[in-house]
Amino acid sequence: MVEPIRRSTRADREKWINEASFNLFKLRSEYVFIDLLTDSGTGAMSDRQWSEMMLGDESYAGASSYFKMKDTIKEILGFEYFLPTHQGRAAENVLFSALVKAGDIVPGNSHFDTTKGHIEFRKARAVDCTIAEAFDTTVYHPFKGNVDLEKLEDVLRSNPKEKIPFIVVTVTCNSSGGQPVSMANLKGIRNLANKYGVKVLIDAARFAENAYFIKTREDGFKDRTIREIVLEMFGTADFMTMSSKKDAIVNMGGFIGMREKEIFDKASVFNIMFEGYITYGGMSGRDMNALSQGLREGTEFDYLETRIKQVAYLGSRLVEFGVPVQQPFGGHAIFVDAKRFLPQLPKEQFHAQTLAVELYLESGVRGVEIGALLADRDPETRENRFPALELLRLTIPRRVYTNNHMDYVATALANVYDRSNSITRGLKIVREAPIMRHFTVDLERV
Ligand SMILES: *Cc1c(COP(=O)(O)O)cnc(C)c1O
Numbered sequence: 001m002v003e004p005i006r007r008s009t010r011a012d013r014e015k016w017i018n019e020a021s022f023n024l025f026k027l028r029s030e031y032v033f034i035d036l037l038t039d040s041g042t043g044a045m046s047d048r049q050w051s052e053m054m055l056g057d058e059s060y061a062g063a064s065s066y067f068k069m070k071d072t073i074k075e076i077l078g079f080e081y082f083l084p085t086h087q088g089r090a091a092e093n094v095l096f097s098a099l100v101k102a103g104d105i106v107p108g109n110s111h112f113d114t115t116k117g118h119i120e121f122r123k124a125r126a127v128d129c130t131i132a133e134a135f136d137t138t139v140y141h142p143f144k145g146n147v148d149l150e151k152l153e154d155v156l157r158s159n160p161k162e163k164i165p166f167i168v169v170t171v172t173c174n175s176s177g178g179q180p181v182s183m184a185n186l187k188g189i190r191n192l193a194n195k196y197g198v199k200v201l202i203d204a205a206r207f208a209e210n211a212y213f214i215k216t217r218e219d220g221f222k223d224r225t226i227r228e229i230v231l232e233m234f235g236t237a238d239f240m241t242m243s244s245k246k247d248a249i250v251n252m253g254g255f256i257g258m259r260e261k262e263i264f265d266k267a268s269v270f271n272i273m274f275e276g277y278i279t280y281g282g283m284s285g286r287d288m289n290a291l292s293q294g295l296r297e298g299t300e301f302d303y304l305e306t307r308i309k310q311v312a313y314l315g316s317r318l319v320e321f322g323v324p325v326q327q328p329f330g331g332h333a334i335f336v337d338a339k340r341f342l343p344q345l346p347k348e349q350f351h352a353q354t355l356a357v358e359l360y361l362e363s364g365v366r367g368v369e370i371g372a373l374l375a376d377r378d379p380e381t382r383e384n385r386f387p388a389l390e391l392l393r394l395t396i397p398r399r400v401y402t403n404n405h406m407d408y409v410a411t412a413l414a415n416v417y418d419r420s421n422s423i424t425r426g427l428k429i430v431r432e433a434p435i436m437r438h439f440t441v442d443l444e445r446v
Helices: 010-019 047-054 064-076 088-099 113-121 149-158 183-196 207-217 226-234 261-274 285-298 301-320 351-363 403-418
Strands: 081-085 105-108 125-128 167-170 200-203 239-243 254-258 333-337 368-370 391-395 427-431 442-445
Touching: 010 351, 047 285, 064 081, 064 226, 064 254, 064 285, 081 088, 081 261, 088 113, 088 239, 088 254, 088 261, 105 149, 113 125, 149 183, 167 183, 183 200, 183 226, 207 226, 207 301, 254 261, 285 301, 301 333, 301 403, 351 368, 351 391, 351 403, 351 427
Parallel strands: 105 125, 105 167, 167 200, 200 239
Antiparallel strands: 081 254, 239 254, 333 391, 368 391, 427 442
């Protein structure tokens, strides 16, 4: 599928970003030249996926599309039971409704925003146990998504297991920069889970990219196939939630994979209530077909290498220009260190959001803030949370842009970097929602 993109002038963009209250989520897509807001649902489907859509079975119950998806999940991910949902957060909503209660504690590696939202919404608490290296963009570590096993064991030791519904491992870890988790770490987490009698959930949106990094970076996996690595990764988990809009390369969809019938039965009740009957769960038959095909294509080595190397291409262009970025490069995005880019701003003025707005004004490129706006307020004290990193994420859609587009993005950001000293004013909040404020927040220039 080929789509047109549209150029604009700086004067146009000044007007549009003002009307959008300096929130890039509020821009019309036609006001964006190159859209690096997210890789979620923005990929291009293949000829085979489009063909599969013609074969969709739209029966309410027992559709062949459901069984195709069930068989594919069993074969590629190894889960006996599954429930379709309309996207990843819906999978979280259904599974967490069955498992998480007020007062619970959910340790993990930099929980994704919707995951944390669904935990805190239930008056439970997410505890971040990511390794310290993840929060320093200047140090090299091949697996910056790893869980610090000592931190995790502290949490498991100091809380009764009844209060810990599961440990959540996000692969790759979105919030810390699209950084992978090693197989050794996954096994270490499993061992601790066994020792303390708790379950493990894999938040699986980018599981295939994670497998690519295990294959290319971890000792002993060079000669293993992506599919073998994927099965071994999921072998460490009791259940998984999936946003199929990422590594399954579809525009909409999600699911939950489970090993135990008991959990499947519990979650089915909530699936029927929130999503739809258990054989479609908010998805069309045709979309389930495209998803099954996407799981196959998304776990092919050649595809993964092309994609991850394109992301790295953008990263190395930025490094050539001296722009401070998280290293090693992530699987789906380049993360620009906005505090090092704009050190003159106080944290209360939102480094990463300010930089995202400047890049948009410069070039029509839309990135996204992964910083204090996203980190939201502490649910108890209602104080702003200021995370260790303020990042501008440049997220690359799958199979959409060429390296030519990457050159344009890198040059635009280099131009902003060259004049970064002149950026002396950040942003302040005018209006915000009580939870997940970054999507709808209104801002103005300080
Ligand atoms: C996108 C994502 C989700 C949520 O999925 P949606 O499909 O956007 O609802 C959950 N976890 C991770 C790691 C994600 O990247």
